[in-house]
Amino acid sequence: MSTSIEKLPGKAFLPFIDMKDLLLSELQKRYGISLAGEKNFGEMVYLDDCPAEIEPYWSRCTMEEPFMLHFDSIGEAAGELKKIQRSWAPYSFTCFRRSALIQEKLPYVNLKAKKFPYKVPASPTGLYCLIDDHTLIASARTSTNVPAGRIEFIEDHENPPSRAYLKIQESLSLASHFFDIQLPGPGQKCFEAGACPGGWTWVLVGLGSKVFAVDRAELAPELMKNPLVEFRAHDAFTFKPEELGEFDWVISDVICYPERLLEWIRMWLASGKTRNMICTIKMQGEIDWPLIQQFAEIPDSKIVHLNYNKHELTFIHVGRD
16 A cells, blocks of 8 residues: 545534534534534544635634545654644544654644643644554644643642642633734733632732732632732622722633623723633523624624633733733
8 A cells, every 4th residue: 555645625623622512513503514523533533515714613624624544554644743843742542652653753742731820822733633554644734722622730739729720721821823912911900700719819929919809709728828929809790990090901701691791891891991801601501602702702802612611712812011
């Protein structure tokens, strides 16, 4: 058998872990796509007939221009991928050892858990997936520069008051990548609505920012004593921007109806009292896709599903000069 490349129509979607059902539902209900011709490679879903412009939130990495590579040896597989571009990441559901050997022959890409702050690679990272010992599906052009579409951080199991801190770390990493903005730091002021127990506040003060944290319940004791934290016991969503003044960042991971969150976001952006926002859109049962589209249509904004999200999306807005 000689090495050959077969271009494929359509796209292949790699869902976030345990999110395949949500991906399939999104393809059907958000985009109206039939799954009749679906092919599965492990968790990856390949559709040979789908619109070019679709960007499903629950796909952590989409193969935009998939092809099938037939090869004899590990060296041939790596060699053909290197001819196309430098950086590649694997998704493996079979032939795990063979996939690892191919990756060893490719230029180095960091696939390990990352330390925050993390900078998303500026150059494209392709995705490949072995189907059997002599066949792989791949795409040099994907929906993300993040290797295999998944940001995983080295976790701190001692200091953060909750694991929610991982969501703001991931959100800030993506905000920096999408909008070429610096992370919050010394001299900046942040407002966290619904801050208890303080996972997001913990990250922000760790970066040197001052945080005005509002919730009905207090934060973790160490944060309550932190000089960078000003806490107020209150329903954060009842404050008007004019009452609180200007902030560099307004953020929220609070549980509330998406309709109320959208109204709150619009209020803050219309006030001119903040340039940047990160908010978790908590789903209430069946996803209202027209409502999600209203978030997406806010200028200078991005809707993403995070590796550390569950049944929720994240709204990121960065103001422009």
